[in-house]
Amino acid sequence: MGGTMYAVAGGKGGVGKTTTALNLAAAFETGGTDTAVVDADLEMTNLGDLAGIDNEHSVHDVLSGRATVEEATVEGPGGVTVLAGEDNIDAVRRAETARLRDVFHTLRTNHETVVADTGAGLTHAALVPYGLADGVVMVTTDNEVAALDVAKTAEMVREVDGTVLGVVVTRTSEGTDADATADTVGEPLLESVPEAPDVAGEEPMVLTAPGSGPAQAYQLLAGSVEAAGGPAHEGESSGKRVRSPTQD
Structure with missing residues (x-):
């Protein structure tokens, strides 16, 4: 049986999806779990920049047959293995998303x-991780439009037989009602992550500012995710067939 896989999803950009993915991976790694994080946002890649890594090969190279997974992964912050993308339109065009399952x-x-x-969106590259993951973590801010968008994404996850674990509300403040936002999304609240301008940009905060509010929230999130998608889900998705939401 292979390792457990979690997908991190959002609606619109700018809600902290990639930040959440990197910090969640770092939280797992610091907890003693050998963890890899992969940039499956093939058209808007920024995981590598956020992690501060220098990679010779990318996930796009793997998907185009130019490199193996082992050749494209590098050690990132705190020992997390990172498979980053490439911000290049030609690389996006070369990538064969049908190979994502093998990756x-x-x-x-x-x-x-x-x-x-x-x-x-509804691209094959977006839908594949939803169906293959043991659980999907939804990310939104407390903005109502963002919450409604992520609710639509949660519907897409279920359309491909994925499992929604819950929602993370990011950039919260003292007046934020994270429970109300989770109600708008229609999913259980996994964690709320406070905004912290004094440590913003220093990623992953789990490592660079472990005592900060966001870092502590991401550590709690790792526990919540494991509890929500624990042993009952492990290996469950390895044989899943990812289907289009347009299929019956």
Whole structure:
């Protein structure tokens, strides 16, 4: 049986999806779990920049047959294994999204936990991680439009037989009602992550500012995610067939 895989999904950009994916991976790693994080947002890649890594090969190279998963992964912050993307239109065009299943299989074989930062929309690249993951973590701010958008994404997750674990509300303040936002999304609240301008930009905060509010929230999130998608879900998705939401 391979490792456990979690997908991190959002509605619109700017809600902190990639930040959540990286910090969640770092929280798992610091907790003693061998973890890999992969940039599956093939058209808007920024995981590598956020992690501060220098990679010779990318996930796009793997998907185009130019490199293996092992050749494209590098050690990132805190020992997290990072498979980053490439911000290049030609690389996006070369990438064969049908190979994503094999990429995730290899990562799950090589690591105890895999965190996938996913894209948006109804593209094959966006839907594949939803269906293959043991659980999907939804990310939103307390903005009502953002919450409604992520609710639509949660519907897409279920359309491909994915499992929604719950929602993370980011950039919260003292007056934020995270429970109300979770109610708008229609999913259980996993964690709320406070905004902290004094440590913003220093990623992953789990490592760079472990005593900060966001770092502590991400550590709690890792526990909540494991509890929500624990042993009952492990390995469950390895044989899933990812279907289009237009299929019966």
